[in-house]
Amino acid sequence: MKQYCIALWMYYLRQVRIIKPTQKVQKSKKKVCAYARVSTGTEKQGESLENQIQYYESLIKNNPAYEFVGVFADKGITGTTEDRPEFQRMLKLCRKGKIDLIITKSISRLARNTTIVLETVRELKNIGIEVRFEKENINTLSGDGELMLSVLSSFAQEESKNVSDNIKWRIKKEFERGIYHLNTNKFLGYDKDEFGTLIINQEEAEIVKNMFECYVSGMSCTEIARKLTSKGIKTVTGLDKWNDGTIYNMLKNEKYKGDALLQKTYVPNHIRKKAVENKGEVDQYYLKEDHPPIVTEEMWEAVQEKMLENKYSRGITNDPKYNEKYPYKGLLFCSKCGAPLRRRVWNSKTPFKKYVWQCSNYVYIKTRTCTGTKIDERDLEKVNINGPTIIKEELRDGKKYYSYTSKN
Template sequence: MSGRITTVSKPPKLERKKRVAAYARVSSGKDAMLHSLSAQVSHYSDLIQRNSDWLYAGVYADEAKTGTKDSRADFQRLIADCHAGKIDMVITKSISRFARNTVTLLQTVRDFKAWEVDIFFEEQNIHTMSADGELMLTILASYAQEESRSASENQKWRIKRNFEEGMPWNGAMLGYRLKDGRYEIVPKEAALVRRIYNEYLAGYGYQAVAKRLTEEGVPSRFGGKWNQSVVSKILSNYTYTGNLLLQKTFRENHITKKTVINHGELPKYHAEDAHDAIISIETFHAVQTEKARRAAQFNKKPAPRTTYPFTSLLVCDICGKNYRRKTTKTGIVWVCGTFNTLGKSVCASKQIPEATLQQVTAEVLGVKAFTREQLHSRVQSIRVCNGNILVFCFKDGSEVTRTWKDRSRAESWTDEMKEAARRKTLERSKHNA
C-alpha cells in the first residue's frame, strides 16, 4: 500500500537570550556616587534590562570587604551560580573591583571560561572569552596589585609615624573618644569600665558580669550584646591605665589583609601618661593577677567533648544559636544556648524533651525507630521556631515542618519524683492519723 508523503519543514531554532548578571563591590568609606553599592546595583540592573538580547540574572554585591575571594559572600554565590550553569556573562566595573590578587583573578577567570561564562570588565573594555583577553588581564591585574601594595605601604608608613609620636590608632573603645589624636574620657562610660573592673575583683566572672549588665539594660559601646568576650577585652585593655602599648598587631600583607599578633616581628611602642587614666595601674595589674590565678585553677586538660545525635543540628529561630543537651529534674531536654546562659529575657525559646525530639524525627524520616545514622545522612539542620514548630532542612534542599506536643504533667514526672511524692503522701497520712 502506497501513500503520499508530505514533507514538513522544521521551525527555525529560537535563539536563547544571554543570561547576564553583574558583580559590584564597594570598599567602605572609599566609593561615592556610581561607586556606591546602591548606585552600582541600580546602574547594572538598568543596563542589563535595557538590552533586549539579554535576560536579567541578578546583581551580586559585596560591601566593605577586602579584595580576596574567600571573604566575599556574594562573590562566592556568583561563582556557585556560574558553575551551576545559571549565568552566561558577568559584567563588572573593573579588574580591581573583581579581585586585587592576580593569582585569584586568573584562577577565577579560567574557571569561568571552563564553564563557558564570559566576564566583561567595563573600565578596561575586556571580554575574557576573547582571544587576547587573558593576556591583557594578566598585565592589567599586575598593575592593580602593585597599586594596592603601594597604597598599603603608604598607610603603614603613616601608622608607624603616629606610633612613634605616641598617637593612638583605635577610636572605638568604651570610655574614651579619640579627638585630635588623643583620648578624651567619656565620664558615664568610664564609670562603667570601673564597675566592670571592681565586679571582677569582687569575684564575678566574665559571664556573670555580662549577664548583670544585660539584665539591667546597660548599653554597650555600639549597642551590641554583652558577652564574656567583650568583658574579657575590657579587663585586658592596658590603655585604661593612661598608657599606650602600640603596634600589638599588624596586617600580614596587602593581599590577605589578615591581622596577626605582633610577636616581635615589628617594634612595639610604649607611651607613658599619653592620656587621663580610667583605671589605676595597680588595679589593672591586680585584675591581670586574678585572671592568671583563675586560669591556673580552671585550666585543666579538657575532657573529650561528648557529641550527641542532635549536636550542632538544632538551631534557634529566635537568636540563631545552637541548642545544647541538658539533664534536668524532669529528664533530658534540648535547650537554646542563649536561653540557657542568659535567660528568657534575652531569648524566649522553649526546651524540647529529647524523647519527643527523637519521636518527631523518626516520623519525619519515615522510620520506626530513631537512629543517629538516618538523621545525619539526610538532615542538614533543624530550625526550632515559636509555637512548638520544627523545620527539618534536608541535604537535598527540601524542608518538612512538624509541630511537637508538650508533655503532660504526668509524663514529666520521673520515677524519683513519683517515689518522693509517694513518701510525702504516706508521711501526711501518718501525721493525720
C-alpha cells in the same frame, strides 16, 4: 548524449521544491549581569557603588541583545578574598546556567588576587561563560584573553601590595607621632568630643571601675560577667549577656589607666588581610598619659598582678620571676579587716623608690572600709615568714611597731 543530460536535469528540477520559511528565527538573548565592588564602606565609596549599579543596569537593559539578570555588588569588602556574598551568589547562578556574560569595570574590581582571577575565569570559560573587562578591553573567550588576563592580573596584585605598603607606612608614621584611631562605639567608658579627643563617659566609667574593684577583691571574670548580666547592664554592643572573655580583655586594656599601646596586631599578608597578634614581629608604640584615666595606675597594676597570681596558682604559668618579684604573695594579711596585702611601689618616678605591702581594701576599694596596714618590704626581709601571716601595725611614741601572727 546532450539530449540525455538535458532530460536528466529537467527531471531533478521537477523533484526539488524549495519551501521558504514563513517566520523569522528568533535569536535567544544573552543572559547578562554585572559585578561591582568597593573596598570600604565610606560615604564616598558608597556613592561610587550606587553610580556603578545604575550605569550597568542602564547599559544592559538598553541593549536589545541582552537579558538583564542583575548587578551583583559587594560593599566594603577587599578584592583579595573570595569571601564576598554577592560575588559568590553570582558564581552560583553561573554554575546553574542562569548567566552567559559578566561585565565588570576592571580586573581589580573582580579580584586583586591573581590566583582568584584566573581560577574564576577558567571555571567560567569551561562552562561557556564570558567575562568582559571594560577598562582593559579583555574578552575571556577570545584567543589571547587568558594571556592578557594573566599579565594584567599580576599588575593588579602588585598594585594592591603597593597600596597596602603605603597604608602601613602611613599608619607607622602616625603611630610614631602618637596619632591613632579608636572606635569608641566598641570601647566602654569613653566617648569622643568634636575634635576627636577621648573623653570619659561617666556612666560607663562607673561600670569599668566596678569591674576592676570586683576583680581586686577576689571575684573572677566569670563572676563579674554574671553580676553585670543579673543587674541588667548591657554590653558596649548592646547585648544583654556578658561573657568572661570580654571582662578579661577589658581588665588587660592599658587604655583604662590613660595609656595606649599601639600596633597590638598587624596584617602580615596583604592578600588575606587577616590581623594577627603582634608578638614582636613589628614595632609597637607606647603612649604614656595619653588621655584621662578611668582607673588609677595602682589599681590597674594590682589587677595585672592578681591575674598573674591566679595563673600561677592554677599552674598556667611557672615563671621563676614571679616568686622573685612577689615572695610574700598570698602570705600577708591586714589585722584590721583581714584583706590580703598587695605589693606597691612608692616614689616610682624618683631615685628613692621603695616597695611596700599595703592593705588591698584601703588602697583599691573606694568605700575605704579599712584604715589600712602598710609595711616596708625591707622590714619583712628581717622576719622569717613561711606561712600565712597577719600583720599588725601599731604607733607608739611616734614610731611604728609591727607584730606577726600566724593566720592558722
